[in-house]
Amino acid sequence: MVQEERFSKTKKVVIGVMDILLLHFSMLLSFYLKFGNAVPDRNYETYTNSFVFIVLTFIFLNILFGVYILYNKSMTDFLYITIIIQVILTLAIMAVTFAGRWFAFPRSVLIINLVVSTLVLFIWRVVVYKIYEKFSGSKKVMVVGFEEDVKSAVFNFENSKSKRHKVTLAVLSNYSENVAAHLEEVDIVYLASKIKDQEKTKVYELLMQSDKKLFLNTSFENLIMVNPNIMNIEDESIIEVSQFKIPSEDDAIKRIVDILFSLVLIIITSPIMLITALLVKATSKGPALYKQVRITQEGSEFNILKFRTMSATAEKESGPVLATSNDARVTSIGKYLRALRIDELPQLINVLLGEMSMVGPRPERPFFVDQFKEQNPYYYLRHNVRAGITGYAQVYGKYATDFNSKLNFDLLYIKKYSLLLDIKIMLQTIKILFDKVSSKGLDEEAELGGNHSISSNIKILN
Known part of the structure; x- marks a missing residue:
């Protein structure tokens, strides 16, 4: 699992480096489309002087918009994200070059680059996403819990924009026994309900032994353990639960x-x-x-x-x-x-x-x-x-x-x-x-419930 996480980080770094290279290529192409082979030195020097700022802002925006998180994206998401990032980056460059008195950075080049970089980066992200889909594949999920919670979880997985997670098994009772018997058939176990502590501990142990991933719902008991503070008092470590307050x-x-x-x-x-x-x-x-x-x-x-x-x-x-x-x-x-x-x-x-x-x-x-x-x-x-x-x-x-x-x-x-x-x-x-x-609408949204059912292609275990 650690090796997989390191590999994932390596992929993100490689994708990030390629993003920077393609952004640089787009800017050079934009200069060429504006000036041909005769790019004035003072104009190009302005670009090189602001290059570090451009790259840092670009990567910062990519991270904030979740460009390097692929599992929950669609092609349309990448199109919107790429356009928005490049528009914000263009405005930021204009503001900084104005504030820094780098008037030699032509606004026409920035406008051309907005179009060129958006097109180039979007094509690159489509390629990355297609490779991701091909080699990462879908992950088989076993949903464990009470029937209503399982139905709701299955509905959410099936209606997700990304099809990376596919529910194949639903466990409605005898949780630890069913998980143990069918664990090799799935990649992930999603605990959708608050089940008895004894059963839950058995499921945790099974997953750790089999090196399978565990998903938990956002129940209050799970949320309360988010962002804990670890304290050491003498020879004992204590978990201090953080409050639902902003310091x-x-x-x-x-x-x-x-x-x-x-x-x-x-x-x-x-x-x-x-x-x-x-x-x-x-x-x-x-x-x-x-x-x-x-x-x-x-x-x-x-x-x-x-x-x-x-x-x-x-x-x-x-x-x-x-x-x-x-x-x-x-x-x-x-x-x-x-x-x-x-x-x-x-x-x-x-x-x-x-x-x-x-x-x-x-x-x-x-x-x-x-x-x-x-x-x-x-x-x-x-x-x-x-x-x-x-x-x-x-x-x-x-x-x-x-x-x-x-x-x-x-x-x-x-x-x-x-x-x-x-x-x-x-x-x-x-x-x-x-x-x-x-x-x-952002606030007056319909409080829709809905009676969901478990589709016939999912094996139900009782």
Whole structure:
């Protein structure tokens, strides 16, 4: 297993080096397309002077966008990611060369390179992905647990964009005996339920002896063990469980970043917000903005600001109702504002006021929070941090994810929090703008459950 992990890291380094070489090749080709064989020395020297910055920014963006993580990607993902990274990189180069007074770096070369590098890198990533698919192959998965949990897990695997993981066996009872009898038929065992400790320990031992991989669900008992602190007291090592809270010093830095980001984005997007306000007023009766009570840190209430996308009397008769993907109450302009996330822009004011953060759990309405608390005793933990415009659940989850799954994403975010993770989520949010599924809405998502079944090609063991 260690050898496999080292090999995986080696592959990523090799792919990263090739990325840099191809980026360099694209830039040289762009210079050639602009100047032919007579590239002015001062122009090329400007490129060489900024080369280290370009490469570091390029690799940093690749890592943040998960370019080197292949198992959960599709061809479309690589296209979107490549375009977004190259656009951000081009803007960064323009900004740095301007700030550094390197005016000899032609903007025309950067525009040509945007097209050339996007095409070259996308083709390269398609090749890498095809090689990965061919040699890595699919991994056979055995799902272990209670029937409803197994059905849900199988549904998620079968509907994943990547087909790397294929469920072939489902164990619904006599867990350790069935795992032992069929372990050689699979590569991975996914423990989808909280089974008895004795049975769970036996399964763990079997997997370690057979050198098989173990997947665990994000139940509370598993989440609580994320990011532990190991303490040594005399001759005993102790595991200190971290809290579902962001440390105060990190939270202070997060707040400073929120203020800076919200101020800059308010200035940049102010023309868009002005035009949007006029369009909303012109196409339907009612105010351009609407306020709605939501819950944020420590369970406190605040008025969230959004551009109105529904009729002003949308809930006059029905009361609080979660919006659906094709909601009849949405106005003609509203569906476009939702698809492009423009309706969320006024929330930058909420961030500036300290009611929200750029990244955090999406704020829910008190009516639904009370319901969710009754159904899940750990729901209150998501309110240990400020609510966010975007979040871990919005980037890595799906539109149809139910509130329990979203809660697990939120708690995982709190446990794993870092400033780098916030930046990664903000950048990944750009990608989901292109995703037809996730673009149906960030917060008023349908809490879809669904009765799933286990397909006939999966062997069921009782």
